[in-house]
Amino acid sequence: xxxxxxxxxxxxxxxxxxxxxxxxxxxxxxxxxxxxxxxxxxxxxxxxxxxxxxxxxxxxxxxxxxxxxxxxxxxxxxxxxxxxxxxxxxxxxxxxxxxxxxxxxxxxxxxxxxxxxxxxxxxxxxxxxxxxxxxxxxxxxxxxxxxxxxxxxxxxxxxxxxxxxxxxxxxxxxxxxxxxxxxxxxxxxxxxxxxxxxxxxxxxxxxxxxxxxxxxxxxxxxxxxxxxxxxxxxxxxxxxxxxxxxxxxxxxxxxxxxxxxxxxxxxxxxxxxxxxxxxxxxxxxxxxxxxxxxxxxxxxxxxxxxxxxxxxxxxxxxxxxxxxxxxxxxxxxxxxxxxxxxxxxxxxxxxxxxx
Amino acid sequence: xxxxxxxxxxxxxxxxxxxxxxxxxxxxxxxxxxxxxxxxxxxxxxxxxxxxxxxxxxxxxxxxxxxxxxxxxxxxxxxxxxxxxxxxxxxxxxxxxxxxxxxxxxxxxxxxxxxxxxxxxxxxxxxxxxxxxxxxxxxxxxxxxxxxxxxxxxxxxxxxxxxxxxxxxxxxxxxxxxxxxxxxxxxxxxxxxxxxxxxxxxxxxxxxxxxxxxxxxxxxxxxxxxxxxxxxxxxxxxxxxxxxxxxxxxxxxxxxxxxxxxxxxxxxxxxxxxxxxxxxxxxxxxxxxxxxxxxxxxxxxxxxxxxxxxxxxxxxxxxxxxxxxxxxxxxxxxxxxxxxxxxxxxxxxxxxxxx
Numbered sequence: 126x127x128x129x130x131x132x133x134x135x136x137x138x139x140x141x142x143x144x145x146x147x148x149x150x151x152x153x154x155x156x157x158x159x160x161x162x163x164x165x166x167x168x169x170x171x172x173x174x175x176x177x178x179x180x181x182x183x184x185x186x187x188x189x190x191x192x193x194x195x196x197x198x199x200x201x202x203x204x205x206x207x208x209x210x211x212x213x214x215x216x217x218x219x220x221x222x223x224x225x226x227x228x229x230x231x232x233x234x235x236x237x238x239x240x241x242x243x244x245x246x247x248x249x250x251x252x253x254x255x256x257x258x259x260x261x262x263x264x265x266x267x268x269x270x271x272x273x274x275x276x277x278x279x280x281x282x283x284x285x286x287x288x289x290x291x292x293x294x295x296x297x298x299x300x301x302x303x304x305x306x307x308x309x310x311x312x313x314x315x316x317x318x319x320x321x322x323x324x325x326x327x328x329x330x331x332x333x334x335x336x337x338x339x340x341x342x343x344x345x346x347x348x349x350x351x352x353x354x355x356x357x358x359x360x361x362x363x364x365x366x367x368x369x370x371x372x373x374x375x376x377x378x379x380x381x382x383x384x385x386x387x388x389x390x391x392x393x394x395x396x397x398x399x400x401x402x403x404x405x406x407x408x409x410x411x412x413x414x415x416x417x418x419x420x421x422x423x424x425x426x427x428x429x430x431x432x433x434x435x436x437x438x439x440x441x442x443x444x445x446x447x448x449x450x451x452x453x454x455x456x457x458x459x460x461x462x463x464x465x466x467x468x469x470x471x472x473x474x475x476x477x478x479x480x
Numbered sequence: 481x482x483x484x485x486x487x488x489x490x491x492x493x494x495x496x497x498x499x500x501x502x503x504x505x506x507x508x509x510x511x512x513x514x515x516x517x518x519x520x521x522x523x524x525x526x527x528x529x530x531x532x533x534x535x536x537x538x539x540x541x542x543x544x545x546x547x548x549x550x551x552x553x554x555x556x557x558x559x560x561x562x563x564x565x566x567x568x569x570x571x572x573x574x575x576x577x578x579x580x581x582x583x584x585x586x587x588x589x590x591x592x593x594x595x596x597x598x599x600x601x602x603x604x605x606x607x608x609x610x611x612x613x614x615x616x617x618x619x620x621x622x623x624x625x626x627x628x629x630x631x632x633x634x635x636x637x638x639x640x641x642x643x644x645x646x647x648x649x650x651x652x653x654x655x656x657x658x659x660x661x662x663x664x665x666x667x668x669x670x671x672x673x674x675x676x677x678x679x680x681x682x683x684x685x686x687x688x689x690x691x692x693x694x695x696x697x698x699x700x701x702x703x704x705x706x707x708x709x710x711x712x713x714x715x716x717x718x719x720x721x722x723x724x725x726x727x728x729x730x731x732x733x734x735x736x737x738x739x740x741x742x743x744x745x746x747x748x749x750x751x752x753x754x755x756x757x758x759x760x761x762x763x764x765x766x767x768x769x770x771x772x773x774x775x776x777x778x779x780x781x782x783x784x785x786x787x788x789x790x791x792x793x794x795x796x797x798x799x800x801x802x803x804x805x806x807x808x809x810x811x812x813x814x815x816x817x818x819x820x821x822x823x824x825x826x827x828x829x830x831x832x833x834x835x
Contacts, residue, residue: 155578156568156571156576156577157578157800158559158560158687158688158689158799158800159689161688161777161798161799161800162578162796162798162800162804163777163796163797163798163799164796164797165796165798204513204834205513205832205833205834206832208832209831209832212829212830212831212832213511213829213831215829215830216511216824216829216830216831219824219829221511221822221823221824221828221829222511222823222824222829223510223512223517223819223823225822225823226815226818226819226821226822226823227815227818227819229818229822230811230814230815230818231811231815332513333513333516333834334513334514334834422516422518438796439794440795441517441518441519441520441793441812442518442519443516443517443518443520444513444516444518445512445513445516445517449517453811453812453815456585456586456808456811457796457808459585460581460582460585460586460808463581463582463584463585464578464581464582466581467576467580467581467584468576468577468578468580468581469571469574469576469577473576474567474568474570474571474574474576474577475567475570475571476564476567476568476571477560477561477563477564477567478560479559479560479688479689
């Protein structure tokens with residue numbers, strides 16, 4: 126059954142406070158000094174609250190890497206040429222990219238989705254190597270007008286929702302987000318600046334490795350895009366359409382779909398977290414289902430996490446995307462699930478309590 | 481062949497700078513923006529330098545959890561009674577402790593070693609559930625004189641060396657340290673204060689959960705132990721004997737053994753890092769083989785990492801020990817090994833470079 130965007134955004138419930146409290150009480154009885162597993166205990170509470178059980182399972186995992194291109198690359202905002210987007214999609218399929226090898230360690234599958242790559246990927250789609258929810262061959266240059274139409278934005282969001290629904294139906298217990306798209310830190314910074322109190326300068330970083338001159342140019346490009354389009358911060362769909370990207374819309378939709386189906390979703394880096402801001406704008410309760418994977422080197426990322434009120438699990442100086450941070454964080458999420466599901470209590474283990 | 485302590489400390493070589501540079505050059509060709517996998521790339525370099533290959537493997541892992549008791553608990557330095565040490569050893573054997581469930585996620589084995597528990601564990605030893613290198617039934621109260629004799633300190637160190645040697649012979653590619661011992665943050669803080677510029681107050685934390693009054697008492701106890709014993713900061717064996725512990729000696733020995741055999745060793749929390757300080761004191765090159773797992777909540781831990789010049793991989797507010805931080809960090813170490821061993825280069829993946 127095809128889910129409409131509005132059905133999903135209105136249908137996302139806050140997680141169960143009752144189960145969160147049950148989990149908190151239960152975790153106090155584990156045979157460890159109170160609170161001594163820190164963030165794992167917070168995560169275990171969140172998983173219990175999402176899945177409404179004291180034995181949450183996250184063994185069946187998947188990272189969904191959404192790919193798309195950006196018309197704004199015409200403005201010289203990336204150190205890499207646009208052809209790298211389809212080249213990297215091919216690398217994901219070949220299994221030679223960072224997300225592939227990190228997913229192996231994390232015990233997670235990866236699927237790649239063409240949300241709007243500016244190249245014909247139909248051969249890969251036909252072979253079943255990637256999914257296609259292609260909205261268009263790249264967005265338009267957002268310094269000249271909206272990156273996409275409102276209809277396209279909705280289509281991107283509903284693609285993510287549909288993918289999440291299918292994966293949940295297949296039994297996936299933990300979702301992760303990922304992105305590929307040359308130039309996509311530019312719309313992500315624009316979303317951050319448009320939706321929060323962050324200035325364009327604070328929101329803008331070096332992406333794949335800009336020098337000082339190119340960084341100044343990128344700031345000007347984003348400022349121009351915001352001036353030309355005047356996105357409405359209270360209308361996340363408007364922000365996505367005017368200064369977003371197809372893969373960012375897909376990621377936002379995936380998060381919304383996960384939340385609707387009560388499945389936790391590990392949010393990757395800067396681009397994915399821009400998607401999370403859009404998802405939060407459309408359905409504030411969706412934040413309850415998000416797990417912050419890592420703090421990126423990309424300058425604006427910390428402001429995004431702050432805005433969402435989430436503490437990233439890792440700080441390993443990543444700035445790659447693809448879902449790499451989500452994949453590495455998934456082991457920590459699984460660790461938290463194991464702690465609440467399998468550890469013995471003081472009573473069961475026959476261990477004396479503190480005096 | 482039994483290895484003598486001096487053979488090992490003199491035999492530990494610095495890691496290969498040639499292989500480190502080879503790895504650095506190689507990693508620059510991976511199809512990612514330069515440096516965008518942050519700490520994973522540094523780790524990958526270290527693994528390549530230790531193992532002298534561009535395809536380091538760390539699949540065969542083990543966490544060695546060393547248990548011991550401390551005479552200084554008479555002074556009221558712990559929130560838990562001493563009987564918890566053997567009770568937790570039994571919990572490790574039953575598989576219900578944090579280290580057990582976290583090791584499962586990390587794909588690592590755990591072995592438990594009785595280095596000096598103040599209880600008869602011979603039944604567990606006979607059943608093959610734990611190893612015994614018991615030096616004595618707990619250390620002496622270090623506020624009254626040395627915690628152990630110099631001979632006992634040597635015995636503890638050589639036990640760790642022997643264990644490392646046997647595990648390496650069995651094919652273990654990555655070692656992790658762990659500890660269990662009620663009261664053992666007290667000797668660990670004493671070691672930190674004795675060997676570095678850290679004051680006793682900076683070095684002393686709340687352990688398993690002391691209140692303010694008990695914390696003040698703990699500071700006084702450590703000050704007294706240092707005054708009574710006057711450990712020589714330039715003689716790590718003297719520090720270990722006077723204000724250390726049997727499990728801390730075992731951990732130091734394990735690290736030395738790992739370094740001697742050119743195997744990386746993931747150092748766990750506050751107690752393990754006290755062992756690392758002893759190891760560094762005996763053989764400065766051993767630091768090259770250490771991987772810092774996490775930053776503990778325990779107050780003095782950050783000073784230990786600073787002293788060793790190591791950046792911890794994780795900051796998850798753990799303060800448990802057992803090897804839990806090492807286990808969770810092992811996935812990150814394995815991720816680094818995969819990155820250098822399996823990712824494709826720009827050339828092999830057919831991806832364009834930045835302009």
